[in-house]
Amino acid sequence: MIKITFPDQSVKEFAAGTTPMQIAESISPRLAQEVLAATVDGNEWDLSRPIEKDAAIKLFKWDDAEGKHAFWHSSAHLLAEALQELYPGIKFGIGPAIENGFYYDVDPGETPIKEGDFAAIEAKMMELAAKKEEIVRKEISKADALKMFGDRKEEYKVELISELEDGTITTYTQGSFTDLCRGPHLPNTSAIKAVKITSLAGAYWRGDEKRHQLTRVYGITFPKKKMLDEYLALLEEAKKRDHRKIGKEMELFMFSETVGKGLPMWLPKGTALRLRLEDFLKKIQRRFGYQQVMTPHIGNKLLYVTSGHYAKYGKDSFQPIHTPEEDEEYLLKPMNCPHHCEIYKWQPRSYKDLPLRFAEFGTVYRYEQSGELHGLTRVRSFTQDDAHIFCRPDQVKDEFLKVMDIIFIIFKALDFKNFEAQISLRDPNNKEKYIGSDENWEKAEQAIVEACKEKGLNARVELGEAAFYGPKLDFMVKDAIGRRWQLGTIQVDYNLPERFELEYTGSDNQKHRPVMIHRAPFGSMERFVAVLIEHTAGKFPLWLTPEQVVIMPISEKYNDYAEKVAQELEMRDIRTTIDNRNEKIGRKIRDNELKRIPYLLIVGEKEAENNEVSVRKQGEGDKGSMKITTFAEILTEEVEKMINQW
Numbered sequence: 001m002i003k004i005t006f007p008d009q010s011v012k013e014f015a016a017g018t019t020p021m022q023i024a025e026s027i028s029p030r031l032a033q034e035v036l037a038a039t040v041d042g043n044e045w046d047l048s049r050p051i052e053k054d055a056a057i058k059l060f061k062w063d064d065a066e067g068k069h070a071f072w073h074s075s076a077h078l079l080a081e082a083l084q085e086l087y088p089g090i091k092f093g094i095g096p097a098i099e100n101g102f103y104y105d106v107d108p109g110e111t112p113i114k115e116g117d118f119a120a121i122e123a124k125m126m127e128l129a130a131k132k133e134e135i136v137r138k139e140i141s142k143a144d145a146l147k148m149f150g151d152r153k154e155e156y157k158v159e160l161i162s163e164l165e166d167g168t169i170t171t172y173t174q175g176s177f178t179d180l181c182r183g184p185h186l187p188n189t190s191a192i193k194a195v196k197i198t199s200l201a202g203a204y205w206r207g208d209e210k211r212h213q214l215t216r217v218y219g220i221t222f223p224k225k226k227m228l229d230e231y232l233a234l235l236e237e238a239k240k241r242d243h244r245k246i247g248k249e250m251e252l253f254m255f256s257e258t259v260g261k262g263l264p265m266w267l268p269k270g271t272a273l274r275l276r277l278e279d280f281l282k283k284i285q286r287r288f289g290y291q292q293v294m295t296p297h298i299g300n301k302l303l304y305v306t307s308g309h310y311a312k313y314g315k316d317s318f319q320p321i322h323t324p325e326e327d328e329e330y331l332l333k334p335m336n337c338p339h340h341c342e343i344y345k346w347q348p349r350s351y352k353d354l355p356l357r358f359a360e361f362g363t364v365y366r367y368e369q370s371g372e373l374h375g376l377t378r379v380r381s382f383t384q385d386d387a388h389i390f391c392r393p394d395q396v397k398d399e400f401l402k403v404m405d406i407i408f409i410i411f412k413a414l415d416f417k418n419f420e421a422q423i424s425l426r427d428p429n430n431k432e433k434y435i436g437s438d439e440n441w442e443k444a445e446q447a448i449v450e451a452c453k454e455k456g457l458n459a460r461v462e463l464g465e466a467a468f469y470g471p472k473l474d475f476m477v478k479d480a481i482g483r484r485w486q487l488g489t490i491q492v493d494y495n496l497p498e499r500f501e502l503e504y505t506g507s508d509n510q511k512h513r514p515v516m517i518h519r520a521p522f523g524s525m526e527r528f529v530a531v532l533i534e535h536t537a538g539k540f541p542l543w544l545t546p547e548q549v550v551i552m553p554i555s556e557k558y559n560d561y562a563e564k565v566a567q568e569l570e571m572r573d574i575r576t577t578i579d580n581r582n583e584k585i586g587r588k589i590r591d592n593e594l595k596r597i598p599y600l601l602i603v604g605e606k607e608a609e610n611n612e613v614s615v616r617k618q619g620e621g622d623k624g625s626m627k628i629t630t631f632a633e634i635l636t637e638e639v640e641k642m643i644n645q646w
Contacts, residue, residue, distance in 0.1 A: 005056040014051075021047040021187060024059055034061045036191065037070035037184060042463075044070075046137055046184040062223055072097035074135060074186040075125075075195075075221040080104050081177035082124035083217070087111055092179070093156045093205060093214050099484075101220030105203050107156070113215050118197040121217075125195045132190040133174040137183060142166040145180065156205065192221050194228035198235075202371055209369065237481050243533035244375040250538055250546075250595055252529075253376065262373040262380035264526055269546040272575075274525055276544055278361055281385055281521065284409055284646075288402055290359040290387060295339035297363060301329040306499055307338040318367050332365035337493075337518065340388040341500040344514075349504040354514060355391035355399055361525070362386050376530035383525045389517040390502070393440060396515055397447035400473070400490060403519045404455055407475060407488045410521050413646045414532060414541065416487070418478040421457050423448055425471050427464035434468050436494035444492045444515070445471045469495030479535040487531065491518040538596040539618060543639045548575045550597045551613070552588045554604035556580070561608040565601065565628055572632045593618060599635065 001013045004023060014023065020038035024031045024047070037060040038045045044066075051057070060067040076095035083090055083106060093105035106113070113121075140148070142164060148171075149157040157180050161169065172181045174189060186192075196219060203216040222228045239245075247253050252270030259265065266274055282292065301320055304310040310317070313334040320329040333339065340358045349356070363383045372378050389399050411419060425445050426434050434441065448471055452459045459473065466472060470492035477487045493516040496502075503511045522528035532540070542548060549569060553562040562578050569576045577597075579588050585602060592600055600616040606625070607613055613631055615623040626634075 002051065003054045004051070005054075007058055016052050017050040019048050019050055020045060020057060020059060023057060031059065031061075035059045036061060036067035036186060037064075039066065044182075044184045046187070048187045049137060049184075069097045070184055070186060071191065071223070072102040072221065073181075073184075074189070075192055075219065076102035076104050077135070077172060077174060077177065077179055077181070077185065078125050078128060078189055078192060078221075079121070079197075079217060079219055080106070080179060081128055081175055082121055083108075083113075084177055086117075086120060086124055087113070091154055091156060093203075094160075095179070101198065101218060103216050103218045105205070105214040105216050107212065107214050113200060113217060115200065121197050122195045125192075125219075125221075128175060129189040129192040129195075131175070132188050134188045135172055135174045135185045137185070138171050138173065140169050140171055142169055145169050145171070148178070149180065191223050194222040194225045196220050196228055196232065204369070204371070207369055234481055238483070238534070241481070241534040241537045242375075243377075243530040246533050246538040246596075247376070252533075252546075260380070261370055262368055262378070264376055264379055264381065270529075272546045273540070273544065274529060276546075277522070277525065277529070278385070280413070280544075281406075281410070282359075284406055285357075285359050285387070288357070288406060289355075290357040293340065293343055293358045293360050295333075295336060295343075295360060295362060297333060297365075298330045299333050299339065301331050303338050303342075304331055304334065307335070307341070307496060308499065309335050309338065313366060318365055333362075334364055334366055336360055336362035336364065336384060336386045337388060337496055337516075338500070340386075341496055341502060341516075344390050344502055345500060349390075349514070351392060351504055351506045351512075354504060355389050355395050357387060357389045359385075359387040376526040379526055382527065385520050385522040385525065385528075387519050389519070390497075390504075390514040391517065392504075392506075392512070393443050393515055396444055396492060396517070397451050399517055400447055400451040401454060403490050403517070403521075404451060404457070404473075406519075407490075407521045408455075409646045410488075411475075411477065413642070414535075414544075416477045416479075416535070419487075420476045420478075420484075421452065421459035422465070422474045422476070423452060423459045423461045423471065424465035424467070424474065425461060425463050426466050430464070434466065435498070436470065440494055440515070441471070444494075448473055448490075448492070467491060467493075469493045477531075479531065480537070483534075485531045487523055487528065488521045489519065489523070492516075493518060539598075540596070541642060542598050542635070543642050545596070545598060546575065547577050547595070547597045548635065549599045549601060550577050550579050550592045550595075551601045551603060552579045552585060552592065554585050554602065556582065558603050558605070558608055562603050565603060565613060568628050569632055572636060574632060574635055589616065599631075601631070 002016050003011050004014055005011050024035040035047060038047055039058045040051055040055045062068060076097060080092055080095055087108050089109045091107040095104035145161045146158060149161060161180060170182060171178050172183060172185055198220060199218045201216040202213045204213050205211040250269060251267050252273060253264050253266050255264060298321060317334050318332045320331055322329060343358060361383050363381060365381050368378055368380050391399050426441055472489060472491040474486055475488035476484050478484055497513045497516050502514055504514055506512045551562045551565050553559050559580050562580065566576045566578055579592060589600060598618045602614040612625045612627055614625045615631055617623050
């Protein structure tokens with residue numbers, strides 16, 4: 001018999017060789033129907049795989065991320081099986097589960113996969129799923145794996161196998177399809193009830209632009225048809241909210257092939273929006289004792305070798321910039337942190353000087369692959385709302401609390417009501433992969449956990465998810481249509497102070513290493529604006545939006561009066577434009593509503609005679625006529641009410 005420990009710490013005995021599915025069946029028939037995945041002692045485990053010794057088990061259903069992952073990973077294999085039947089001679093790369101669904105990179109040979117083929121692929125997947133094919137795991141030697149996939153002329157799989165260690169290789173088979181895979185998978189295909197192939201893309205093998213370009217087939221599956229219908233409705237709503245589409249309509253930003261891929265340029269209205277966000281955060285930071293700094297866009301290559309960023313981002317960096325000086329190389333900076341370390345090191349520091357909080361809206365550069373670029377969310381040039389706090393170990397908790405306060409202020413001001421937090425700690429069974437003393441780690445981890453408790457933040461704890469240099473706290477926000485975005489991160493770092501030999505003189509007159517805290521509430525201005533556009537559908541808060549009011553004269557006769565209204569509003573710091581096109585008023589209303597301008601003011605003969613404006617509010621329609629001063633007071637009060645909340 002073996003002892004199985006459950007998440008509530010209860011323990012039950014089972015016969016050795018019992019599977020997670022059998023354990024689920026012993027608990028309840030319904031759980032057995034709904035369970036999709038399991039972990040055994042923290043390791044991913046197939047539901048049909050026997051457990052031979054005492055272990056701790058967790059069972060996962062559809063609502064758990066682990067459950068979806070196993071479901072979509074198995075669906076990727078189902079996709080490959082369908083493609084194998086439909087495209088004879090097709091060769092396979094990799095096929096992982098992703099955040100929403102899965103993909104498979106394939107080389108279809110001479111018969112390209114087209115969008116018109118989606119229905120046939122979906123039908124074949126459903127046909128195979130209905131067969132309830134068993135998904136069978138098998139351990140295999142490296143030599144046998146090389147022979148199996150070599151005989152099938154699967155050169156992509158052979159390349160992957162050649163890099164694996166012998167004794168660690170497994171395959172999974174369903175029907176006539178066998179794949180190299182670590183798993184885990186569903187016991188069989190019967191749970192897959194709804195399928196949608198969503199898109200195609202090109203993907204270079206191993207992400208190398210010099211290698212063969214494969215076809216990436218994206219898809220998603222669900223255990224119920226209703227779930228697929230809901231997802232497709234969500235996709236339609238997401239299309240309407242696409243920040244690239246709205247950004248163009250609102251004239252916020254642009255890209256130019258002549259300037260270069262992935263290098264965004266902010267148009268006047270977008271620049272006004274971005275600067276207002278920056279001013280908003282700078283104002284908060286002043287309240288919390290931050291000092292603004294500015295650093296160059298380039299740095300000596302040796303700076304990033306010292307920091308370790310060259311080893312981490314070297315392949316993703318722009319090529320070194322050579323100067324007239326021999327053997328002198330510079331890089332476009334991939335991170336602001338090393339520059340801030342040098343600012344700290346500029347003069348001797350005392351324990352009385354700490355904490356020091358350096359903040360910078362610093363632009364950094366990473367060479368993302370062309371196929372990975374996407375609007376403002378994945379670019380090659382982006383500006384981080386970066387700050388680095390240098391503090392004593394005993395100050396880490398208080399600094400964490402203050403950074404959390406800043407993040408909460410931002411979320412409240414921008415109406416991000418639903419968010420989750422994750423505390424990422426060391427793997428206690430694998431401490432050698434982390435740097436720093438146990439004492440420092442324990443202090444930092446305890447400080448983060450205590451800070452979350454003090455704020456009443458119900459943060460999920462994940463062991464083994466810490467960065468190698470320290471624990472961290474990440475914030476995941478749900479937008480208006482339920483999508484999750486990571487916004488806001490706080491990281492503790494013992495690595496850079498060590499690498500740059502940072503010191504302060506303690507009260508004992510001895511030299512000590514400071515602790516470094518990285519924090520970026522927005523993450524990057526580009527990605528944050530993209531998320532904000534999609535969260536609000538471009539209907540920004542009144543205090544933030546680039547254009548608060550548009551004045552629309554009924555005819556040219558009232559252009560002068562429109563100018564007078566605009567001047568009066570601008571004197572009260574109300575951002576105003578005039579639409580004096582020779583168009584009917586109905587067309588002007590439609591066009592300006594598309595631009596998401598909160599207030600539309602119509603002026604004609606009656607309004608000019610009475611010194612009034614006729615007011616329409618975005619999403620609420622006609623608000624009647626009122627004096628210019630009355631309208632200005634209403635708008636100003638609305639803005640002040642928003643600002644006073646934070």
